[in-house]
Ligand SMILES: NC(=O)C1=CN([C@@H]2O[C@H](COP(=O)(O)OP(=O)(O)OC[C@H]3O[C@@H](n4cnc5c(N)ncnc54)[C@H](OP(=O)(O)O)[C@@H]3O)[C@@H](O)[C@H]2O)C=CC1
């Protein structure tokens with residue numbers, strides 16, 4: 071099944087699966103089981119973070135799951151409390167130890183924390199960690215254009231990916247346009263709106279009925295056709311199967327527009343990266 075997932079090419083030449091698996095709150099022995107199920111169903115891109123305290127779960131599922139390491143694309147993220155250069159390098163090393171991995175395929179700065187103003191220093195650390203072989207691709211998360219501009223101007227290196235909140239209630243058109251202009255792939259967090267009423271939306275329901283698909287499948291297909299990489303999380307085998315089974319139909323231009331025109335609510339969790347700080 072994994073062979074049916076198309077790949078998206080990053081600006082450093084690496085290829086990332088067009089859909090991945092989110093792991094926030096996927097923890098412990100149960101978490102390992104959920105991840106192994108996801109691997110069995112064909113998920114190959116796994117999103118994790120130092121702050122999720124589950125890099126060990128990811129590593130264990132990878133070992134138990136038996137999928138060859140070079141077929142996986144494993145991500146983790148640098149927390150805001152370790153943006154200083156030396157701390158960032160040590161944190162990447164700790165992330166590797168926690169997972170029992172030799173390298174991450176992708177490592178992101180989790181939040182820019184602009185008031186702390188150390189994200190360029192953290193970026194330089196990721197550039198060097200990549201040169202040292204600890205990370206294959208380097209990116210960011212929750213970075214606004216003003217933060218991305220500084221990274222590019224001050225280091226000459228653009229992130230391969232910016233992972234941002236993106237779903238039909240917050241379609242981030244301007245941010246996505248910036249990414250496209252600068253060759254940065256958009257990765258969508260909370261792609262299903264994390265338990266809000268998005269999956270009960272009537273307009274989406276009508277499109278789902280027309281395609282004989284679920285609303286989740288319509289929403290995830292919308293992400294993929296936008297060129298964004300969604301990373302839905304699910305502890306349910308049925309939902310995991312449903313979410314990855316989105317490559318046998320296409321939304322029309324009109325349907326894409328209908329979804330993109332759903333009125334925006336803005337960020338769901340009051341986490342505007344211009345002011346929000348997470349450590
Ligand atoms: N970089 C960042 O700052 C952030 C990154 N993330 C990343 O993005 C990932 C995904 O975002 P997340 O916030 O978890 O939310 P999602 O939008 O992925 O929603 C997850 C919720 O949707 C439910 N769900 C999943 N599939 C279906 C389905 N087919 N039908 C009905 N319900 C479904 C899940 O329940 P069930 O388990 O029952 O299926 C769960 O409650 C995270 O896990 C994390 O890896 C998230 C937030 C911030």
Ligand SMILES: O=C(O)C(=O)[C@@H](O)[C@H](O)C(=O)CO
Nearest residue numbers: 094119180181259339341348
């Ligand atoms: O899950 C993540 O990656 C986060 O950055 C969290 O802040 C998440 O967005 C959250 O917990 C919101 O309530």
